[in-house]
Structures are given as structure tokens and as C-alpha cells.
Amino acid sequence: MLLHLLSRGEMYGYEILQEASRRSANAFDLKEGTVYPALHQLEKKGQIRSKWRTAENGRERKYYSLTPKGKKTAVEYEKQWQHLTGAIAAILESK
């Protein structure tokens, strides 16, 4: 999910959570602090990179963006997820 959210452009932690909440119509109520270890894990795996820069509000924020490896993984995960949800939908719709 984090990779997919970042596939639309670089974001910082708070922004990612706001975006996840907005796109899911508040269905995702993640504990905010737990997103940071996940981001650091992805960065260690080379899926995302980060850099500090000034945000629109004039404050310094740590922005995360996808690496080429992360972009590839995001596409793969999306395909897997669509395949899975399609299969579940097919089971639910079958009579």
C-alpha cells in the first residue's frame, strides 16, 4: 500500500497517512507512528529513498519516493492484489 501511494509522487510520512485516509474514505485508520518503521524497512530494502527538503508549509520534512526497484515491486504487488481480489469477487458472485 505504501509503495502504491508513493507511486504517484514523493510524500512525507504525515502526507502518506492523510492520502491513505482520503483515498480509502477513512476506512484505513492506521496508528500513525507504525508507518515509520515500515517506511524505514522499505528504504533499507532499497524500495524507496528519502531526502529532507522544505515542504509547502515552509517546514523541513523527510520526503520518500520510489526507487526503480520499488516501482517494479509496486506494479507486481498491484497485479497480485488485483488477481486476488478478482478471484475473491468471483467466488462471492458465484451462486
Add this chain to the structure above:
Amino acid sequence: MCTADELIHNIVNCSQIPSAKRRQEIQRELSAHIEDFVAVARQSGHEEHEIETLLLAHFGDPRQIAEGFSRVYRYERRRFLIFAYALSTVLLASSLLMGILAIQTGLAFGFGTSILKMLASKHTVIQALDILAFVAVYLGLTSLETLFGHYRFQKAALLLAAVVAVLTVSCSAMGFHIAFLLYGLITGVFFRAVRLFVPAEVARVGIVLVCFALAGFGFALLRSPVSLVELVATCASWLALGMGYLLMSRLAPRLDAALLNGLQGI
């Protein structure tokens, strides 16, 4: 905001991340997040005390977040601990060796033995390896004890004994004789047991004096024929060794902890 500072402090301190730079960056990132959260909450018309409650409710359990960071940086932490252990061992063993050699040089001088002959002998190399093995085992024991809840010393000693056994067998198979490891294991376990199970310092000194005097006496007799002066010199040398080890068993955990704290601050 005091609550926010406490929250970040708890997370960063419990995360066990070895690098100070990394901890500072996480602190900065979490502070930035809380800054955004508070700004949005204020815009929404919440009072300060409400914001603190909201923050705690939304941010999540600090221990869980710290555990998350701890998992992410576990390999860095392991590498750091191994480095700190190796550095502590070398530094403490070098200090101990210098101290013991200084005492033994004094004894050699007193007994009229050639100092150059004593220092340049194979015995000095063996002694250096023995001391290195002792410090490595002693610090290994104190480190391993923290992994266990009950019977910590016994479990740590068994684990180290297994490691030494595997190393000894492997090295023997390759043609290397590493008797100093076995010596290190015996002395390390002995001094740790004395430190843990003998409460009075006087009793500890007494036990070490008796054991090392006997060991010196035994080793001197192995080199028979031996003169009385050689016998006394060997016993005195062993006593100096024993006292050095006892002093090290007292200082090693403190020096190791100080070094670890110092390295974590870098």
C-alpha cells in the same frame, strides 16, 4: 508539548538503534509528524489538552513502534554489538596484559631473573593469548547473561562452553592448537562464578589467592627439577595473574558498558 517529547523520547530510547545519527533523524522525523498533527488539530478547533489525548490515541503504542524500529535495524545493532565486544575485549585484555607484565617484570627484577629473557619468551605470547581468551570469555558471559531470564550464568556458561568446544574441535581438525581458549573458558567461568556467588570481596581475594598459589605451585613442580627461588617466583607470578584477573572481573562490565555508551553516542 511535553507529551509529544515523552512519546518520541520513549520510542527512540527503546528502539535500540546503535547509531546516534540515525536516532536523531528518527526523532526529527517523528517531531515533524507531531508538528503536522498538532497544527491540523488546532485548525480543527481542538483545545491543547484534547490534542494531547488525540495524539496519544492516534500515534499508537510507543513500545510497539520502538519494536518496529528495533526489528528494522536489528542487523546494524548486531554488527555494532559484535564490534563493541571485540573492541572491549582487545582494550581490556591489552590493559590487563600491560598491568600483569609490569608486576611480573618487577617480580623478575626482584628474583634476579633476566627481564629481557622473560618478556621475549614464548611464555609472554602464551600469557597474552590466555589473557585475551579470559577477557573474551568473561565479557562474553556478562553479555550472554542478559539474554536469559533464569539461571543466567549457568546457561551463558553452557553456551560459551559449547562454542569453545566447537572452536577447539574445528581448529584441532585443521591442525591448530588453541589450548588458550580452554584456559580462557576455565578462568572466565571461575572468576564470573566467584564474582556472582561469593558476596564478600575479602573472601573473593582469599579464594583467588589460594587457587592461584596452588596453580602456580603445581605448574612449577611440572618443570622439575625446580629451585626454591623458581618455585616462589612462579607462585608470585601466578598470584599477580590472579589478582589482575580479579580486578578485571570487577572493572570489565563497567568499562564495557561505558565503552558501549560512548560508541552509541557517536
